[in-house]
Amino acid sequence: MPWTDYILWRRSHPSDDPAPPSKSAAPTKSNGTWTSPLNARDYTHYTTPQTLVFAGITTASTLALIKLYKNHLRRIPGAEYLKPGFFRRRSLYGYVTSVGDADGLRLFHTPGGRLMGWGWWRQVGVKAKGKGRGIRRTEGTLSIRIAGIDAPEMAHFGKEEQAYSKEAFEWLRGFTEHKYVRVYPYRNDQFGRVVGSVFRRQWGVWNTDLGLQMLKRGLATVYEAKSGAEFGDSEALYRETEAQAKARGVGIWRSPGFIGKLLGQEKAVESPREYKTRTAQQEHGKKTSPKAAASAATASTPEVSSGGWFGGLLRSDSASPTAQSESAAPTARDGASRNVKKAK
CATH class of the missing domain: 2.40.50.90 (OB fold (Dihydrolipoamide Acetyltransferase, E2P))
Incomplete structure (x- = not known):
């Protein structure tokens, strides 16, 4: 305490001090009964309306935040x-x-x-x-x-x-x-x-x-x-x-351009579905037989329409006597080789 208060306290008379409380006024401790235990605690303050409302709001808020995170704020990595x-x-x-x-x-x-x-x-x-x-x-x-x-x-x-x-x-x-x-x-x-x-x-x-x-x-x-x-x-x-x-x-x-029209193309580009079908047929033909691969390769080449002078020129070249003789030559050689084998 400050020194001034200390001096005044030393000079005060003992009769000025408040009297201590009497022993009779002290609270007495209950010894308890068979129905109330000795160390009983009072839980009534946990059941007050203010406590119950606060606990309910806190619990509901926590559950709502967890659901919000799981449904809307949680990142999905895959x-x-x-x-x-x-x-x-x-x-x-x-x-x-x-x-x-x-x-x-x-x-x-x-x-x-x-x-x-x-x-x-x-x-x-x-x-x-x-x-x-x-x-x-x-x-x-x-x-x-x-x-x-x-x-x-x-x-x-x-x-x-x-x-x-x-x-x-x-x-x-x-x-x-x-x-x-x-x-x-x-x-x-x-x-x-x-x-x-x-x-x-x-x-x-x-x-x-x-x-x-x-x-x-x-x-x-x-x-x-x-x-x-x-x-x-x-x-x-x-x-x-x-x-x-x-x-x-x-x-x-x-629509196809000038070159495409000369080649007799009726459509510019095949659709993605047609492309997938064609490539799937080509892969299937390679796995099964060469005939299917040849047919798939023929289907993949651009078609030439009957009209158009360039298409007729291509057909005339393929139908020329020289081309026919060249295609017939291997057949004659194959027949001659088979006859020689039979004579042996």
Whole structure:
């Protein structure tokens, strides 16, 4: 205490101090009974309305946050993590890390988008192991197959590329790569890809359907298959858009040029479905017999129409006497060799 108070306290009279409480006023401790234990505790304050309301609000908030994280904020690193209840009910928002072909891309799922820090606080991509190895943008991504369309095939597995495949690939790459898109998944296909409609928001106002835009430009056709085709609610719109592109003659529907007309071509480019059918027949012919391979090779050559002076010139060359004599010479030699063998 301060020294002034100490001096005053020393000079005070003992009668000025308050009297200590009497022993009779001290609280007495209950010894308890058979119905109330000796060390009983009072839990009544846990059942007050204020405590119950606070506990209920805290529990409900915790459960709601857990459900929000699991359903909307948890990142999906691969197609195998998608549950059946996810398809046709929810969407995937993410960053396109790369474009593999004209109708497929790689998506890094970024739930919540930039509001949750993706791109400026949280890194997009999986960090490679080891110091200074950077970010691997292909790991932890989903392979997306654009639903409802079939784009020209690029060269792969020893097969030649299809016409307009580079144009379709470059357009899709420039429109989606290193940009955010939203995917509405329908199912997983046999190759482990997520089949779904892909949309990209432009100018922050409207969503652009990638499949519809490729059909308008003649860079793809409507996907034709006996089973497994997915369109969502846009099949009628897709077919109408393809018919309009075919009528305008854009992209793969463009009519053949002067050289093509001289060769008698009636259509410019075969569709992706025709290309796949032809290449499948060629592979099947190689595995079975050379006759099937020859027929498939004949079917792959461009047809020459009956009209056109250049086609008639080709036929006249093949039907000339010199060509017939050359084709008959091996047959005569084969017959002579068989007769010599029989004489021996």
